[in-house]
Amino acid sequence: MEKLDRIKELVALLNKAGKSYYSEGQEIMSNYEYDALYDELKKLEEETGCVLSDSPTVNVGYEVLSELPKERHDSPMLSLDKTKDRESLRSWLKDQKGLLSWKLDGLTIVLTYENGELVKAVTRGNGQIGEIITNNARMFKNIPVTISYKGRLVLRGEAIITYSDFNRINEEIPETDAKYKNPRNLCSGSVRQLNNKITKERNVNFFAFTLVSADGVDFNNSRKCQFEWLKSQGFDVVEYKEVDKDNILDAIDWFEHTIVNNDFPSDGLVIIYDDIAYGESLGRTAKFPRNAMAFKWTDETAETTLKEIEWSASRTGLINPVAIFEPVELEGTKVSRASVHNISIMESLKLGIGDTIKVFKANMIIPQIAENITQSGTVRIPEVCPVCGGKTRISDVNDVKSLYCDNEQCQAKHIKSFALLASRDALNIDGLSEATLEKFIQKGFLKRRGDIFRISRYKDEITSMEGFGEKSYNNLIEALEKAKDTDLVRVIYGLGIDNVGLSTARLIVNKLNNDPEAVLKATADELTDIDGIGEVIAEAFVEYFKNEDKKDEYLDILSEVNIKEAENVQTTEELAGKTFVITGNVNHFANRNELKALIESMGGKVTGSVTGNTSYLINNDSTSQSTKNKKAAQLGVPVITEEEFIKLAGKDELL
Numbered sequence: 001m002e003k004l005d006r007i008k009e010l011v012a013l014l015n016k017a018g019k020s021y022y023s024e025g026q027e028i029m030s031n032y033e034y035d036a037l038y039d040e041l042k043k044l045e046e047e048t049g050c051v052l053s054d055s056p057t058v059n060v061g062y063e064v065l066s067e068l069p070k071e072r073h074d075s076p077m078l079s080l081d082k083t084k085d086r087e088s089l090r091s092w093l094k095d096q097k098g099l100l101s102w103k104l105d106g107l108t109i110v111l112t113y114e115n116g117e118l119v120k121a122v123t124r125g126n127g128q129i130g131e132i133i134t135n136n137a138r139m140f141k142n143i144p145v146t147i148s149y150k151g152r153l154v155l156r157g158e159a160i161i162t163y164s165d166f167n168r169i170n171e172e173i174p175e176t177d178a179k180y181k182n183p184r185n186l187c188s189g190s191v192r193q194l195n196n197k198i199t200k201e202r203n204v205n206f207f208a209f210t211l212v213s214a215d216g217v218d219f220n221n222s223r224k225c226q227f228e229w230l231k232s233q234g235f236d237v238v239e240y241k242e243v244d245k246d247n248i249l250d251a252i253d254w255f256e257h258t259i260v261n262n263d264f265p266s267d268g269l270v271i272i273y274d275d276i277a278y279g280e281s282l283g284r285t286a287k288f289p290r291n292a293m294a295f296k297w298t299d300e301t302a303e304t305t306l307k308e309i310e311w312s313a314s315r316t317g318l319i320n321p322v323a324i325f326e327p328v329e330l331e332g333t334k335v336s337r338a339s340v341h342n343i344s345i346m347e348s349l350k351l352g353i354g355d356t357i358k359v360f361k362a363n364m365i366i367p368q369i370a371e372n373i374t375q376s377g378t379v380r381i382p383e384v385c386p387v388c389g390g391k392t393r394i395s396d397v398n399d400v401k402s403l404y405c406d407n408e409q410c411q412a413k414h415i416k417s418f419a420l421l422a423s424r425d426a427l428n429i430d431g432l433s434e435a436t437l438e439k440f441i442q443k444g445f446l447k448r449r450g451d452i453f454r455i456s457r458y459k460d461e462i463t464s465m466e467g468f469g470e471k472s473y474n475n476l477i478e479a480l481e482k483a484k485d486t487d488l489v490r491v492i493y494g495l496g497i498d499n500v501g502l503s504t505a506r507l508i509v510n511k512l513n514n515d516p517e518a519v520l521k522a523t524a525d526e527l528t529d530i531d532g533i534g535e536v537i538a539e540a541f542v543e544y545f546k547n548e549d550k551k552d553e554y555l556d557i558l559s560e561v562n563i564k565e566a567e568n569v570q571t572t573e574e575l576a577g578k579t580f581v582i583t584g585n586v587n588h589f590a591n592r593n594e595l596k597a598l599i600e601s602m603g604g605k606v607t608g609s610v611t612g613n614t615s616y617l618i619n620n621d622s623t624s625q626s627t628k629n630k631k632a633a634q635l636g637v638p639v640i641t642e643e644e645f646i647k648l649a650g651k652d653e654l655l
């Protein structure tokens with residue numbers, strides 16, 4: 001390929017990766033691959049003398065996409081030039097004194113203090129514009145909310161989550177979709193949050209690494225002096241060592257030996273000149289400051305043999321290749337599988353069964369293929385979906401090819417509907433998490449929802465599945481038996497008919513005298529008679545059961561369960577038939593969904609926007625200027641706080 005064409009291709013690919021990485025906190029390729037492609041691009045740019053204006057080597061050109069309020073940084077937050085070579089780091093230092101510290105792998109945050117108080121916290125964002133997360137930063141485990149220094153202080157540091165918290169938190173998240181790939185993802189998801197209660201639960205730590213300004217304090221022109229001063233103000237500062245050209249190599253060795261015992265994620269080291277004025281006098285490039293430099297570890301790789309490519313279909317229709325290889329030991333654990341991310345990466349690796357591949361662990365935890373030595377390229381892309389047998393399609397967006405199943409009926413796309421039926425308010429099948437359902441669906445055990453109750457047909461396969469022993473199998477069977485005794489409200493709610501939440505299901509089942517047969521015969525007229533049920537819901541309900549497949553699925557579920565009398569509905573006069581809109585943070589519930597569930601369980605309804613039909617807007621911030629608040633004021637909809645709502649609902653025990 002022409003060099004210039006390759007440059008264009010790499011720029012597009014790296015920019016796409018950068019966009020996912022920075023604004024969505026996701027990776028479409030491993031850092032290893034990103035760095036290799038980046039180096040390739042840099043080399044080509046040097047050879048040809050051609051640097052495209054949107055090249056990632058000279059800028060970071062992506063938008064920050066999130067619901068959080070944004071702000072432009074006073075001074076841009078640059079990236080760092082990198083080397084993997086110890087000698088280059090030493091020669092970079094020249095005769096200067098340097099501070100060598102961990103390069104922490106989380107989310108970079110700028111904190112501003114005024115009058116001794118934390119007044120603002122902003123994420124790095126795209127380097128130019130960040131997201132304001134002040135309320136969340138107040139929940140960081142170890143930052144001082146007030147300090148003795150009363151001037152204006154601006155500092156930068158990294159918010160991180162430890163590996164042990166990462167493992168614990170990820171285990172507690174039942175949905176595979178919501179699981180985080182690494183502590184950096186998790187930290188990003190925990191800090192860039194609308195609900196600071198979640199930030200608090202996630203145990204976010206903050207380590208300062210740059211003092212930007214502190215009016216009137218003399219730091220003796222020394223970064224070290226700044227670090228020590230920050231400590232005296234109550235900040236945790238990133239662990240660092242003073243180095244010069246004579247001891248820097250020993251210091252790197254020390255970090256290398258120590259890293260294996262670290263519970264916090266780091267992806268290298270950072271060195272900065274201690275002499276502030278000297279460092280600043282060097283200026284910056286478009287992308288990097290010249291007073292600091294990053295050092296990256298060379299990843300530990302191992303050679304192994306590719307045994308199989310497993311095609312794993314997900315609910316988005318995306319079918320991802322997963323490499324299964326002969327187990328090898330990496331960073332102290334055995335690994336045997338690695339995601340290949342997408343078709344483009346699979347093709348560029350030229351994978352073939354039996355190939356000798358090199359694998360490594362990105363960020364010390366996520367197994368990845370670094371390179372393929374044999375490159376036989378014999379793996380064929382499946383023409384049909386492994387789950388439903390529907391035809392597959394290859395999409396091509398910005399040079400990234402991905403495989404999709406377009407079959408709308410594909411079970412992999414309906415994991416949520418399986419999960420809804422199993423959920424607490426529906427059939428309440430204990431221990432049947434979304435992750436487990438996903439595995440069962442991918443293996444073809446579940447074609448329709450009633451199959452859940454016939455899962456024992458796959459006993460042998462299940463008990464030999466990774467992470468699923470005899471004991472969890474028996475627990476599941478027991479939970480299924482228990483779940484069989486249920487009521488019609490739970491079944492109807494569990495079907496997931498549009499707009500039919502728990503409270504609506506209850507109203508309908510009451511009207512139909514708890515008769516499963518009557519559900520199939522109900523007419524829209526009959527349903528709109530019910531107070532609180534409008535035409536849209538009534539039509540959706542009737543339409544649902546007109547669909548033969550859906551009707552069969554419903555009857556199939558019914559044939560597996562025993563319907564008893566509906567539980568008594570706990571409505572209060574105040575809530576029944578009322579419509580609520582919730583906005584802003586909640587303090588007495590884990591999240592807004594929990595509050596929503598309570599409202600629905602008491603016969604109320606929750607909608608997304610304020611209209612003339614809204615009974616109350618629940619919002620704790622009476623000064624809020626949000627669209628919802630403005631609309632409520634306009635329409636005369638009462639705005640109540642969460643506490644007021646709790647009193648209204650007669651749930652004072654929650655206060």
Ligand SMILES: NC(=O)c1ccc[n+]([C@@H]2O[C@H](COP(=O)([O-])OP(=O)(O)OC[C@H]3O[C@@H](n4cnc5c(N)ncnc54)[C@H](O)[C@@H]3O)[C@@H](O)[C@H]2O)c1
Nearest residue numbers: 017018021029030031034079080101102103104108209270
């Ligand atoms: N996988 C992907 O698709 C993908 C995409 C884009 C970037 N990346 C990864 O991100 C890297 C580039 O990221 P970047 O340019 O955002 O940041 P960087 O790797 O250049 O890191 C620089 C930043 O690290 C932070 N930092 C952490 N500890 C520090 C310390 N002790 N002292 C000073 N600063 C410290 C600072 O915010 C600093 O700006 C690439 O090398 C690549 O590995 C991956």
Ligand SMILES: [Zn+2]
Nearest residue numbers: 385388405410
């Ligand atoms: Zn499919």
